[in-house]
Amino acid sequence: MPTIVSVDDSTVPGEGSSRLLLLVSSDNKHIVVEEDIMSRSRFISKQVEGFEATSQRHAILLPFSSFVLNKVIEYCSHYRGYYLLEDDPDAAPPGRSPVREWDQEFLDVDRNMLLRIIKAAHYLEIKSLVGSCARAIADMIRGKTTEEMREILGVENDFTPEEEHSPSSKCTG
Amino acid sequence: MIALEEEIRASRKALEDEILASRRVLTDEVNACRRALTAIRTRSNSLSPAAMLPSDILALIFDSLALAELPGLASHQYRETPNAQHTILGWITVTHVCSRWRQVALYIPTLWREVTPELGFAWFNRILTRSQQTPISV
Structure with missing residues (x-):
């Protein structure tokens, strides 16, 4: 669960139609963003509903860096007002449709950044972004050997010698 | 002469047993090293963002x-x-x-x-x- 802190009204401008949210990253950067932009995040939407119940304004503390948070905000800003099928709660699991052209360019980042974005999107419950990241990662390792997959994603072979050689082991499936 | 042959045979057998025992010890050591290496790799994976994705x-x-x-x-x-x-x-x-x-x-x-x-x-x-x-x- 996120930590929620009370926010002074002067910290968060924006009375009126376009409400503003204060998001605080793990590196303690304060980022003000329009609520409308972040409505794609089910997590944020649920937090906002909670604020409305208490009639208080809050900051939302998030467990990832401002660099990652800004990338997520960039994604949400790009698709502001768009209906994306993957974000529908009844839609099929994300990651099955091809990555949109804009998403491909947006996700043209190094491996670690891609992994950070997918974890942030998962935390924020942005299904469409999780799906695009999952597809991008799948594309990175598609057609690769076991060794190549390990190298691409920085994973070690940690099977025991027994697992390597038993009849029901990875060697046979 | 026969006694000497028996002595040689016994020595050879003892030597072979000793080699076999040493090999067992070495095999155990190799397996222990492999298990230790696996444990290190598992720990390394616990720091790997890809291996530890939800x-x-x-x-x-x-x-x-x-x-x-x-x-x-x-x-x-x-x-x-x-x-x-x-x-x-x-x-x-x-x-x-x-x-x-x-x-x-x-x-x-x-x-x-x-x-x-x-x-x-x-x-x-x-x-x-x-x-x-x-x-x-x-």
Whole structure:
């Protein structure tokens, strides 16, 4: 669960139609963003509903860096007002449709950044972004050997010698 | 003369036993080193963002890969000199990357929804078991 802190009204401008949210990253950067932009995040939407119940304004503390948070905000800003099928709660699991052209360019980042974005999107419950990241990662390792997959994603072979050689082991499936 | 021959035989036997015992000790040491290396690699994976992705994210990645790379079919178009095992297994290759990926993939029945005849009878049974109650297509 996120930590929620009370926010002074002067910290968060924006009375009126376009409400503003204060998001605080793990590196303690304060980022003000329009609520409308972040409505794609089910997590944020649920937090906002909670604020409305208490009639208080809050900051939302998030467990990832401002660099990652800004990338997520960039994604949400790009698709502001768009209906994306993957974000529908009844839609099929994300990651099955091809990555949109804009998403491909947006996700043209190094491996670690891609992994950070997918974890942030998962935390924020942005299904469409999780799906695009999952597809991008799948594309990175598609057609690769076991060794190549390990190298691409920085994973070690940690099977025991027994697992390597038993009849029901990875060697046979 | 006979006594000498017996003595030599006994010495040889003792020497052979000693070598055998030393070999056992060395084999045990090698196995201990291998186990230690596995433990170190597991610890290293616990710091690897990819190895430690939440299970449901890994499930989505594997699901996406399973759609794109059916066992027995998909690899040819991506590799100039495909490795035989890899070519046959397609997406199932992810189960050989590390123990956590394998654990996640083996316990998601919906991933095992496709059976490719080229994989043979043993694989048919294996996939049937792993798919549990999920309808499969052949």
